[in-house]
Amino acid sequence: MSMPYDVPEQKKIRLIINTDTKCEADDQYAIVHAVLTPRFKIKGIIGAHFGTRRETTMEESYAEIRHVLSLMGLQDQFEVYKGAPVKIPDTSTPVPSEGAEIIIREAMKEDEPPLYVIFLGPLTDLASAYLMEPAIAGRLTAIWIGGGAYPEGSREFNLSNDIDAANVVFQSPIPLWQVPKNVYDMVRVSLAELAVRVRPQGEIGKYLYEQLIQHNMDHGHQAHWPKGEMWVLGDSPAVALLLDEHMFEYDNVAAPRIDSQMRYVPGQEGRTIRVYRSIDARFTLEDFYAKLALFALSESDKE
Template sequence: MPIPVPEEKKVRVFVVTDAKNEADDQFAIVHALLSPKLEVKGIISSQFENTSLQMGRPAGSMKAGLIEINHILSLMDMSEDVAVYRGLDLALESANGIENEAARAIITEAKKDDPRPLFVISFGPLTDMANALLLAPEIGEKVTSVWIGGGDYPKGGWEYNLSNDPVAANAVFASNVTNWQIPRAVYTTMRTSLAELTVKVAPYGKIGEYLVQQMHEFNAWASARFPDINWPKGESWSLGDNPAVTVLLDEHEYGYREQSGIQFAKESFEYVQHDELKSFRVYTFVDPRFTLEDMFSKIQLFDQLDKQSRK
């Protein structure tokens, strides 16, 4: 990408994604891959088993996401450049770690003698972040977890990503890791229209065409599957996972506050105050214009570079 980023400003990143849950993760994955400030150390496919079954879809959500991640990398000719890891197949049943390749990759990278910050950005449940911390609690001092998830403050309540693994969320928020939370009231502001995507994304290469195509397909499926609820809306979408990328590009110093420690109630998912736990950052604003326009621009630049290389 023709964007000169000083080496001193670059950060290491793992992308953890429930990539086939709907149609927005794909955009955030591409956004991360095309951001030269981010050295993507790997993409981890995360389970979303609870909501997948509730929506009448088959079991095996992690494997479905794995296929989707590899397809995206293939379209971008990045299959040989980016490591892909299998996350856990199911949500955590207890606060006990389970040895697997995704957790081991995070742990290995966290223990490297590298001065650059290490972030794990989770677009779905916190299953794989929690698993790494449970296996190696000491890495919490070397990692920042950025999570798209959690209900609206101050009460909280049911939220899609949280509902797929509340045990993992509680484990992460009870750990010593540095947490940045981007809750629903913020991530849903990344609104775009199908018309905008048709103009600004679809014409730009195989990946641009695919991103919009798969959104149309999911929009049609979900609209038919859930005709009696106000989702999806038909002509618009919220690219709610992209803010996890945005805050690594620009922290939005005046867009967050410090929150004292919390846990999530078992059945209601409401926030329960635990002052003895580590405080964390809660975002109250992430700039939608900056987020979306940065992604659009990078997709268009990527297509220009691809065309130049083929001449």
């Protein structure tokens, strides 16, 4: 794995990826984007659960992460961990896991580059890590793809899978960047675009494309999603914001409490979080397409 450039050591960051990889088809794109990004020193990838539709969702995510890395020939370069298999039972009780433990271990290290943890699904493992070791709060920054649009909030998939965990994190001192649904939905792509820009790029490009097309067909009977000839690569902003934080595209807002209907309830004082109101989809997608093409080229040169 190599890019035709490097990044100054002082600009590199530590990164942990927490992903409900097998719930649909876009987490895989974000994982590939992240592992091909020279700025990131990836300290672990955590498989996350995606609700109660099946008892094995975390295990499915864990297996899918390993499969993606294997297709890239990178299975020995990154540690993969199992997150919590279920949501936390309440706002006081963690669900211990390998994922929560690696977050704690990395956060508590001294004299290391800044630590960021991106969450592409529920916040279960971050909430558990914080409940297990509150001292991590000032030692990492979390980026979460989840939650409804501000100011009211609304039902949203990642949030729905652990509302209590979101409330733990929102009420904690952990620096948090939130990318709500109306913002992550901005990363729209057409299937034709993916056929041209992703499918030709080696074995991993073929897999990314084909698994998304299969998911699209498998769920075609649903009334409102998917739409048929487009997709949203909604997890990819978590990667792009660590390349450029889009400093003019967010607001610092008082962290709300979240009720059982996933609405935002104001009233919390002294705690602010960063909430994004837009994302540069062109920058996000073109960086991914370029890195994927460069990786495919480097792999073909080895043959």
